[in-house]
Every structure is written in structure tokens, then in C-alpha cells.
Amino acid sequence: MRLLVLGGIRSGKSAHAESVATATGTDVVYVATARRDPDDAEMTARIAAHRDRRPDEWVTEETDEITRVLAEHPDSTVLVDDLGGWLTRRMDATLGWTDGGSAVADETDALVAAVAERPGPVVLVSPEVGLGVVPDTLSGRVFADMIGTLNRRLAQVCDSAVLVVAGRALPLGDARPSPTVTAPAVAGVTTPAATAAPADTPADSPVDPPTDAPTDAPTETPHDFPGLADVAHYDDPVVFPPVHPPSHAVAEEARGRHLTLTKPAASLGRLEELGVWIASCQDTCPPRPLERARVVVFAGDHGVAEHGVSAFPREVTLQMADNIVAGGAAVSVLARTAGATVRVADMAMSAERPGGLDDHKVRRSSGSIDREDALSPEEVRAAIAAGRRIADEEVDSGADLLIAGDLGIGNTTPATVLTCLVTGHEPVELVGRGTGVDDEGWMRKTAAIRDALFRASGDLRDPVAMLRKVGGADLAAMAGFLAQAAIRRTPCLLDGSVVTSAALMAEALAPGSRQWWAAGHRSAEPAHSAALTYLSLDPILEHAMRLGEGSGAVAALPVVHNAVAILTEMATFADAGVSGRD
Numbered sequence: 001m002r003l004l005v006l007g008g009i010r011s012g013k014s015a016h017a018e019s020v021a022t023a024t025g026t027d028v029v030y031v032a033t034a035r036r037d038p039d040d041a042e043m044t045a046r047i048a049a050h051r052d053r054r055p056d057e058w059v060t061e062e063t064d065e066i067t068r069v070l071a072e073h074p075d076s077t078v079l080v081d082d083l084g085g086w087l088t089r090r091m092d093a094t095l096g097w098t099d100g101g102s103a104v105a106d107e108t109d110a111l112v113a114a115v116a117e118r119p120g121p122v123v124l125v126s127p128e129v130g131l132g133v134v135p136d137t138l139s140g141r142v143f144a145d146m147i148g149t150l151n152r153r154l155a156q157v158c159d160s161a162v163l164v165v166a167g168r169a170l171p172l173g174d175a176r177p178s179p180t181v182t183a184p185a186v187a188g189v190t191t192p193a194a195t196a197a198p199a200d201t202p203a204d205s206p207v208d209p210p211t212d213a214p215t216d217a218p219t220e221t222p223h224d225f226p227g228l229a230d231v232a233h234y235d236d237p238v239v240f241p242p243v244h245p246p247s248h249a250v251a252e253e254a255r256g257r258h259l260t261l262t263k264p265a266a267s268l269g270r271l272e273e274l275g276v277w278i279a280s281c282q283d284t285c286p287p288r289p290l291e292r293a294r295v296v297v298f299a300g301d302h303g304v305a306e307h308g309v310s311a312f313p314r315e316v317t318l319q320m321a322d323n324i325v326a327g328g329a330a331v332s333v334l335a336r337t338a339g340a341t342v343r344v345a346d347m348a349m350s351a352e353r354p355g356g357l358d359d360h361k362v363r364r365s366s367g368s369i370d371r372e373d374a375l376s377p378e379e380v381r382a383a384i385a386a387g388r389r390i391a392d393e394e395v396d397s398g399a400d401l402l403i404a405g406d407l408g409i410g411n412t413t414p415a416t417v418l419t420c421l422v423t424g425h426e427p428v429e430l431v432g433r434g435t436g437v438d439d440e441g442w443m444r445k446t447a448a449i450r451d452a453l454f455r456a457s458g459d460l461r462d463p464v465a466m467l468r469k470v471g472g473a474d475l476a477a478m479a480g481f482l483a484q485a486a487i488r489r490t491p492c493l494l495d496g497s498v499v500t501s502a503a504l505m506a507e508a509l510a511p512g513s514r515q516w517w518a519a520g521h522r523s524a525e526p527a528h529s530a531a532l533t534y535l536s537l538d539p540i541l542e543h544a545m546r547l548g549e550g551s552g553a554v555a556a557l558p559v560v561h562n563a564v565a566i567l568t569e570m571a572t573f574a575d576a577g578v579s580g581r582d
Contacts (some may be wrong), residue, residue, distance in 0.1 A: 007164035102245035145511035237385035243512035246280035274563035297405035300348035300474030303368030305410025348473035360386035366472035387480025405550025415501035432525035463508035478502035486513035496523035520553030
């Protein structure tokens with residue numbers, strides 16, 4: 001028996017776990033992760049209350065070495081209370097709060113493996129992060145990412161999981177695929193063949209009753225778009241494996257190398273930080289020069305563009321796609337200068353060239369999000385899968401840095417909706433001028449965003465549902481692309497408001513992905529600053545750009561090249577015979 005017990009503060013999760021352990025009828029080893037602090041009387045009292053209610057015959061170990069206890073007591077029931085305290089202590093003992101959890105990645109991997117291989121009973125108590133107050137700080141977000149990911153991984157290897165609310169244990173359905181399921185499980189939507197909450201739906205998110213596709217989903221004549229087949233390449237295209245952070249040890253080595261170079265410490269400012277980041281992503285110091293930076297421009301039209309939210313007609317999307325391919329667009333010029341190459345992926349353009357621009361298209365134009373869903377359940381899964389496949393194709397072809405670009409008339413409208421949903425800002429705070437709309441256009445755009453926000457207000461914990469209702473094929477593909485790049489341990493430069501809104505979704509799909517990203521620039525669009533703040537990313541450039549296409553990120557690429565060259569080519573004090581500091 002392997003049981004995961006989740007719950008909020010004072011929910012009764014520990015008491016439930018203790019009752020389950022008692023019922024096993026075996027010897028019980030209780031692993032207590034909390035520690036008494038003589039200066040914290042309240043916590044000391046809590047620990048004493050837990051200790052007093054444990055049977056005398058139980059063995060208690062106050063330790064962080066959970067895997068050791070599991071190995072030493074293969075036949076006993078091991079009760080671990082709780083994993084939130086364990087993770088906090090391990091993060092405190094390392095530099096986990098500043099490196100995004102990299103320092104404890106091996107320990108969490110070992111814990112999941114030990115539970116998966118456990119022959120005897122084990123009961124794990126862990127906080128369900130969605131039921132507690134997590135400070136909106138960098139460390140708070142890191143903790144939420146880490147414990148949320150750990151819970152998901154443990155749920156996959158445990159036989160069962162329960163959510164304890166107000167002292168009542170609610171069994172959670174098996175998130176693993178069932179062989180009887182004939183239709184894919186979709187976030188926020190269930191079918192008669194798959195009534196359990198799908199793996200991408202958080203435990204505290206509402207799950208719709210069995211139903212057909214949403215009544216306001218866009219309808220379209222069936223078409224054999226090539227991107228719809230991309231879902232077959234993944235067991236579940238919207239469920240991502242754990243993201244392992246860049247190497248903390250190599251980052252420390254790179255910082256140490258900077259101290260030996262012929263310059264005052266930290267005198268190159270952000271260049272030093274970027275060089276350290278690339279070294280940690282490559283897991284080597286000094287880092288290798290970036291030789292194959294690759295830009296993928298995700299193109300797609302949006303139905304909302306037909307309602308006066310843009311200064312340009314949507315046929316411009318295809319025209320500009322042709323311009324990028326021909327080498328005449330801004331991103332094309334900047335990429336040539338920076339030593340990068342550009343690819344255009346047509347995800348949902350209304351029109352298309354004979355033969356197409358790519359082989360991952362999922363539909364023609366996304367729905368008008370102020371009044372209908374952007375995508376069907378099948379299309380959103382296909383778009384995310386397409387983005388993942390494109391990332392895999394690029395990494396497998398040797399790309400050592402990736403840049404996502406956007407192309408599509410009206411795409412800042414769904415991008416702003418997603419950013420408002422995640423960051424909690426009101427539309428009037430974040431709505432920009434996009435392609436240059438006048439005051440009346442700005443008001444129409446704000447109204448459309450407000451209506452779309454209302455439609456998706458119940459999906460804040462479900463990134464797949466948000467992309468389906470108020471995103472689009474291009475945004476969903478970018479989210480899949482950025483998340484998969486992190487899975488493949490490949491650094492990315494983020495572009496402007498549209499790409500960064502997709503990054504918000506990618507971070508929700510694959511927590512910890514943001515450690516593999518740097519912000520190329522800060523757009524003139526106000527939504528971009530809100531998204532960057534949420535992701536705790538500082539832009540490399542501040543040029544008030546708002547073109548899209550990946551242009552801002554590509555403009556920052558030479559700075560990254562310089563940062564790598566400093567670490568790789570600059571002489572040390574010893575090499576140059578220059579005296580260091582006394």
C-alpha cells in the first residue's frame with residue numbers, strides 16, 4: 001500500500017494518515033520532519049500534541065532522511081508527516097530558495113524512486129498547495145512549484161491518494177491513463193469513458209459532469225490538419241514530466257571563475273549573470289559558444305480580430321509570414337546579424353500557401369474568444385503537442401538556444417486575457433495599443449478582453465482550459481514549445497507580451513520551466529511587464545519595442561553571445577600576469 005494524503009492547514013490530514021497506519025496492523029515507523037525550536041513555543045506545542053496522540057509502540061524518527069528510513073524498514077508501515085516540512089528544511093539546508101530548487105532535485109528524485117520501489121506500506125502526508133496561503137514572493141512561488149510537482153510525481157507512483165477537507169477524506173481518482181478510455185481526457189471536460197479528473201487538472205479544481213464538448217465551442221468542417229496527429233507522439237500531450245533546474249554547482253563554478261577574470265568583481269553586471277545562466281544550462285564551465293540559436297515564429301489568426309481590436313486586417317498574417325520566409329522582416333534581419341536562423345510554423349492562419357509553411361497546423365483561425373472558445377478540446381491538446389514536437393525537432397537538430405516568436409493579427413487580445421487571468425490585473429491596467437489601434441479600437445479591445453475574462457474566470461487553476469477557451473492554437477503551441485524546451489534542458493529567450501503570456505501557461509503546465517528562460521526585452525505593452533514580474537524575470541533590453549515576431553529576443557541575443565564570450569575567452573589574473581586585489 002502506497003497512500004498520499006493531501007490537505008490544507010488543520011484539515012485533519014495527519015489524523016487521517018495516523019488512522020490508516022494504525023489499521024495496517026504492522027509495526028509503524030513515524031518519520032517526523034518538524035523540529036522543536038526553543039524560541040517558537042507555538043510550534044513546540046504543535047509537535048507535542050502530535051507526539052502525545054501517537055501510540056507508545058510506534059517508533060519515531062525525527063529526521064530528513066526519508067529514503068534511509070524506507071530502506072531500513074521494508075516490512076513496517078512508514079508514515080511520513082509531512083513532506084512540506086521536509087522540503088522546507090531541505091531547501092533551507094541548501095541554496096534551494098535562490099536556485100529554484102536545483103540543489104534538492106536529486107533528493108526529490110530519490111524520494112519518488114524509493115516510494116515507487118517500496119515493498120511495504122507507506123503513508124505520505126503533504127500539503128495541497130492550492131489550499132494554503134503561499135506568499136506571492138519568489139521563495140513562495142518556488143515552494144509552490146516544488147511541492148506541487150512533488151505531489152504530482154508521488155501521486156503517479158502511489159496506489160491511491162486522498163484529499164482531506166474539514167476532517168473528511170475524499171478519494172481522488174486515478175490520474176493515470178485507463179486502458180478502457182477510448183477518448184482522450186481533457187482538462188475541465190469529462191466524457192462517459194473518462195470520468196476521473198485528468199492528470200492536468202489540479203485536485204481542487206472543479207471537474208465538469210459528463211458532457212459533450214462545450215456548447216460554445218467553435219464548429220468547423222472536419223479537416224485533416226497535420227498538427228492534429230501530433231498528440232500520438234506523447235502518452236498525454238498536456239502532462240509534462242518534472243522539470244530539472246539548471247545546474248547549481250556549475251553556476252557556482254561560473255561565479256567563481258568570474259572572480260578570477262581580469263576585472264573588478266561584478267563589474268560587468270548583467271553580462272556576468274547571463275554567462276552564469278548559460279553555463280548552468282549547459283552544465284559546463286566555461287560555457288560553450290552558442291552555435292545554433294533557432295527562432296520559431298508561431299503564426300495564427302484570431303477570430304476576435306474581426307471585431308475591430310486591431311489596426312490591420314488578418315490577411316496581413318500570411319503576408320508577413322511570407323516576408324519572414326523571404327528574409328525581409330525585422331526578425332529575419334536581426335537573426336542574420338545575431339547568427340540565428342528562423343522558422344515559421346503555421347498553427348492557425350486563416351489562409352495558407354500551397355504546400356503550407358509547416359506541418360503542424362491544427363485549424364484555420366482560432367475562435368473569437370469574447371463569445372466562443374478559441375479551440376475545441378481536441379485542438380488544444382493537438383496544439384500543445386505540436387509545440388512540444390517542434391521543440392523536440394529543434395533540439396534534436398542541434399539547437400542550443402531557442403526563441404519563440406509570434407505572428408498573428410489580434411493576438412495581443414488573447415495574450416492580455418491570459419496575463420490578466422494569471423496575474424489578477426484588470427483589463428484597463430494591461431490593455432495596450434497592439435498594432436496601433438485608436439481610442440475607439442482600444443475600447444473595443446478592452447471590452448472583448450473583459451468578456452473573455454468572464455468566460456474563463458472559473459479556470460484559473462487549469463492552463464489547458466484557459467488556452468482552450470481564451471487562448472488560441474499559436475499560444476497553446478508556444479506554451480508547449482517553451483515547456484518542452486525546459487524538459488529538454490535547452491535555454492530560451494522570451495520575446496514580448498504574446499510570447500510571455502504563453503510562458504505563463506508553460507510554467508503552469510510544467511512548473512519550474514521559467515528557470516530555463518531569460519527575458520530578451522521589455523515590451524511597450526503594459527501586459528508584458530505584469531507577466532515578467534509574475535515570472536520574476538528581468539529583461540535584458542529596455543527598448544520600448546512592441547513588434548513581436550521574436551524581434552526583441554533576437555535583438556538581445558548578441559548580449560548573450562557577449563556574456564558567454566566573457567566567461568570563455570577573457571584572461572584570468574594568473575594568465576595575464578595581472579595583480580589581483582589585496
